[in-house]
Amino acid sequence: MFSAILVVMVLAQTPMGKPVSAEELRALDITVFPDGKGLPAGKGTAAQGATIYKAKCAECHNEKGEGRDQQYPRLVGGVGSLTTAKPMKTVGSYWPYATTVWDTIYRAMPYETPRTLKPDEVYAVTALLLHWNGVIGENDELNEKTLPKVKMPNRDGFVPDARPHQKLKKSK
Amino acid sequence: MLALGASFMAVSCSKNEPTAAKPQSGLTMRAYGERSPFEKTQRGARESTKSIGVGSSRTPLQDLYGTITPSSLHFERHHAGVPVIDPAAHRLVIHGLVEQAVSFTMEDLRRFPSVTRPHFIECSGNGGGELAGNAGADASRSHGLLSNSEWTGVKLSTVLEAAKVKADAKWVIAEGADACRMARSIPMAKAMEDSLLVYAQNGEALRPEQGYPLRLLLPGWEGNASIKWLHRLHVAAEAAMTNQETAHYTDLHPDGKATIFSFEMEASSVITRPSGGQKLAGAGFHEVSGLAWSGRGKVAKVEVSFDGGANWKEAVLDGPVLPKAAVRFRIPWQWDGQPTLIASRCIDETGYVQPTRDEILAARGPNSQYHYNGVKRWSVKADGSVTSV
Numbered sequence: 001m002f003s004a005i006l007v008v009m010v011l012a013q014t015p016m017g018k019p020v021s022a023e024e025l026r027a028l029d030i031t032v033f034p035d036g037k038g039l040p041a042g043k044g045t046a047a048q049g050a051t052i053y054k055a056k057c058a059e060c061h062n063e064k065g066e067g068r069d070q071q072y073p074r075l076v077g078g079v080g081s082l083t084t085a086k087p088m089k090t091v092g093s094y095w096p097y098a099t100t101v102w103d104t105i106y107r108a109m110p111y112e113t114p115r116t117l118k119p120d121e122v123y124a125v126t127a128l129l130l131h132w133n134g135v136i137g138e139n140d141e142l143n144e145k146t147l148p149k150v151k152m153p154n155r156d157g158f159v160p161d162a163r164p165h166q167k168l169k170k171s172k
Numbered sequence: 173m174l175a176l177g178a179s180f181m182a183v184s185c186s187k188n189e190p191t192a193a194k195p196q197s198g199l200t201m202r203a204y205g206e207r208s209p210f211e212k213t214q215r216g217a218r219e220s221t222k223s224i225g226v227g228s229s230r231t232p233l234q235d236l237y238g239t240i241t242p243s244s245l246h247f248e249r250h251h252a253g254v255p256v257i258d259p260a261a262h263r264l265v266i267h268g269l270v271e272q273a274v275s276f277t278m279e280d281l282r283r284f285p286s287v288t289r290p291h292f293i294e295c296s297g298n299g300g301g302e303l304a305g306n307a308g309a310d311a312s313r314s315h316g317l318l319s320n321s322e323w324t325g326v327k328l329s330t331v332l333e334a335a336k337v338k339a340d341a342k343w344v345i346a347e348g349a350d351a352c353r354m355a356r357s358i359p360m361a362k363a364m365e366d367s368l369l370v371y372a373q374n375g376e377a378l379r380p381e382q383g384y385p386l387r388l389l390l391p392g393w394e395g396n397a398s399i400k401w402l403h404r405l406h407v408a409a410e411a412a413m414t415n416q417e418t419a420h421y422t423d424l425h426p427d428g429k430a431t432i433f434s435f436e437m438e439a440s441s442v443i444t445r446p447s448g449g450q451k452l453a454g455a456g457f458h459e460v461s462g463l464a465w466s467g468r469g470k471v472a473k474v475e476v477s478f479d480g481g482a483n484w485k486e487a488v489l490d491g492p493v494l495p496k497a498a499v500r501f502r503i504p505w506q507w508d509g510q511p512t513l514i515a516s517r518c519i520d521e522t523g524y525v526q527p528t529r530d531e532i533l534a535a536r537g538p539n540s541q542y543h544y545n546g547v548k549r550w551s552v553k554a555d556g557s558v559t560s561v
Contacts, residue, residue, distance in 0.1 A: 016280045016334060020265055020273040028265060030353065031345055031406045034413045060221075071220050082428040087539050089419065094430075097413050104415040108252065108352035111223060115353075158422065161434040163543070165535035166527050 030115075032103040036148030039102065043143040044124025046131035052121050053128050056110045065090075065132050076132045079153055092133025096158055098142075098150035102126045123147070215245055216312050225253045228295075230316025233463065234447045239290070239490070239498045241319035243374050248381045249295055249317070251416075252352035255401055259377075259385035262349075264331075264369070268407035271336035278385050281369060284326040284334070289368070289391070290497040292320040292465045294437045296394035296421055299544035303532065307560040310448040314548055314560065315440075318465070320498035323389055325370035328363050337407055345406040345414075346388050346399040356397045357411035358390065362435070366391050366496075369402065392467030392496035393435040394543070396421050426537035437467035439526045440545035441474055441501070441518040452556035455509035460487075461502040466520035470494065473519040474501040480513035480549060481528065487516070495521075507552070513561065515549040 020028075032038040060072040067074030078088030087093075091101055106122045108114050117125070127142045135150060136142070142150070213235035220227035228249040231241055241247075259278045267273035295317035301308055308314030332344070337360075344363045347355040358367070368389040371378060378384040383400025390398050396416060411417070411433075422430040441464035446452055464474045470493050475484035487501040501516070517526040527535075529546035549561040 016283055017266075017274040017276045020267060020275050022273075025265070025267055025273055028404060029267065029406065031347075031355070031408070031412050033408070033410060035410075082424060082430075083426065085539075087424055089424070091419075095419050097418065100413055100415055100418055103412075104419075107355070108415070111221070111252070111351075114252070114351055157429055158418070158432040159429050161431050161436075163431075163434060163436070163438060164524055166525065166531060 030103075030107060032099050032106075034097045034099050034148065036099060036144060039099065039144040039147060040119040041144055042119030042123050043141050044120050044122070044127050045141050046124070046128040046136070046138045048120075049124035049126070049128030049131075052117070052125050056117070057125065060111065065129060075129055079133075082154070082157070090133070091129050092135065092153060094154050094157070096152055096155050098126070098130060098135075098147050098152055101129060102147060213245070215247065216316065217248075223253065226250060228317070230312045231319045232312045233316055233318070233442065233444045234311040234449065236444070239320050239463065239500050240374060241321055243321070243376070243379050243382070246319040246321065246373075246379065246382055247293075247295065247317050249297075249395065250350065250381065250400075251354055252350050254380050255350050256380065257349060257385055257401060262385050262403065264386060264403060264405065266331070266335040266405045266407065268345075268405075269338040269341040269409065270332075270407050271338070274335050276331070278371065281326055281331070281371065281386065284330050286324055286326055287368065288322060288324040288372075290320065290322045290494055291389060291391045292318060292437075292496065292498045293389070293395045293398060294318040294440075294465070294467075296396060296434070296437065296542040299440075299546065299548075300541050302529065302546060302548065303540065303544040304538060308448070309560050311442055311444050314448070315442040315463075317395070318440075318463070318498070320463070320465070321373050322375065323368060323370045324372035324375075325368040325386075325389065328367040328369055328388070329365075331369060332363060332405075332407070335407075340409050341407045343408050343411050345404075345408055345412045346397075346402060347404040347406070348383070348399045348401040349403040350401050354399060354416060355412065355414045356399055356417055357408075357414065358388075358397060359433075359435075360407075362390060362393070390435070392437060392469075394421060394437055397435060421542055423536060423540040423542050425540060431536075434543055435467075437465075438543065438545045439466035439468065439471070439518040439520040439524050440464070441516040441526060442548045443476070443514055443516045443550060446514070446552060446558045447550050448558055448560040450558045452507065452552065452558070454556060455507050458505045458507055459502055460505045460514060461500060462516050463498045464489075464501055464516070464518040465496075465498040466518060466522075466524070467496060468524065469496065469521045471499045471518055472521045472523075474499075475517050475519070476501075476503045477515045477517075478505065478512055481515050481517075481547060484517065509554060511554050512552045513549050514552060515547050517547050 065075035078093030081088040215229035217229035298317035387400040443462035487503040490500040
C-alpha cells in the first residue's frame, strides 16, 4: 500500500518520458494485425514475386520454397501432414494468418538485410508463397485490402492452451 | 588497511624476503574478474545458420552449484544475432492504446522505483529432445535451456500506468531491436501482474546476449516471450499473431490441432549430480542434488526416486523458496554399488505434480515439441558411470 502511494507521488511529481510524434511513430511502428491493421498501401502478384524470390530468398529457402539443411525452413507443402507421424509445418500447412507471412517477410527478411524490401515487393513475395501453396492464383493481386481476407488452410487449426493436462493431484 | 599493509611489509623485511612480493597465485590484479584458470566449464553452443553468431547455447547445469546461473553461462537463444546497442541512444517507445505515445531513455526507466527478484528463464523448447525420444546425454543437453538469475528492473505495470493505458487495451505487443525485430503479444493481465522491464542481471548491467540494455522479463513464462533488446511496446486490443507465436512455440497435437499462447512453464526438475557424463567414485555416501522450478509459483516439494520412479523420497529444499525461481534440492544417498535409476519430480504450490514422459505423450503426442517437463531419469551403472535414459 505504502509503495503504491509512493509510486503515484513519484510519478505525479516527476513526469518521465517524452511524447512521440506521429511521424516518429510511422517509422517505428511495423506491427501488422490479422485484420490488416498496420499494413501499408501496396500491391503485388506471384508472377512479380518470382523474380524477387530468386534474387533474395532462394539462396536459403531453395528454388521452390523447399528449404535447405533443416535450418532454412521449408515454406511450401505439408498440407494434410499435421496428423501424421511426420508433420511438416510450412506457411501453407500450418500458418493461420496471411498477414503473418507479410509481417515476417517485411520484419525479418532477407535475413542479412531485413526491412529493405519495399511494400510492393513484400506483397509480391507473399503472393508467390501463397500461390506455391495453392492458396491463391498466379495472377491474383495481393494488397492491403485483399491480404487480410485470404483464408489460410490451417486458419482453424489453433486452440487455446489446454494445460495442465494432468489433473492436479497431491503426491503420495 | 594501510597500517595493516605496512605491518605485513615490516614482517617480510625482517625475514629478509623479497619485498616486491608477487602473489602466490601468480595472477596479476584484474579490473574485471575472471574465474580460476583451472575452471573450464562452458556453454554448449550451436550456430544455427550460416550467419555468424546466430543460434543457441546451453547452460552446463551439471557443473554448477546453488541456484544462480553465472551471467557468462546463461543460456542463449537469438534468432538474428546479438545487436550492439548504445544505451545512451536506446529508447523504449510505448504507443497504441495509451493516452499519448511516449518514449523513455534508459535514464528515465532507472528513475522509476525498481525491484530486484530472482527468476528462472526457460526456453519452451527445453527438453524437446527428451519428448522426441532423443534424450540429452548430460544435464546441459537435456535441460540446459534453463537459467536462473537475479534480475533488477522496473515493474512493467509502473511504466504502463505512467503511460496511461486505455480501458480497451488487452494485449501488449513487445518488440526487440534485434535484426529480425522479434515480437510477441503479451496479455495485459500478465503485463500488470508481475512482468518486469529489466536492465540488470546478477548485480550488473544485462549481458548483450540477454538483451542489453533492456529486456522484458515475464516470470515463469516461456523464455521466447521475454523479448530482449526491448525497444517498443504496442498496446492493443488484440494479439498481433506474430511468426513467433503462431509458426513457432505452438504445440501440435496428434489430432492436427495446435495449442497457442501456452505461456507458463510447468513444474519441472533435473538431478544435476550425479547426472549424465559424470562418474561416481565408488559405493557409499553421495549427495544427490539438482534444480527444480515452476512457472506457476513456488516449488512446494521435490521428491527423488532411487528405483526409476516406483518409490519417492522427499528431498530438502535450500531456502529461500521463491515464486517462479529455481530452487536447489538435496538428498543423501548410500549407494550400494548396484545399477540404479535415479529420478526427481517437482510438486508446486498449486498441487501440480511433474508428469512422466509417458503422461505427456498420452496428453499431446510426440510432435508437440515445446513445453516438455517430463521426469528425467539417469542411469547409474555398476562402475559408477552415469548415462541418460
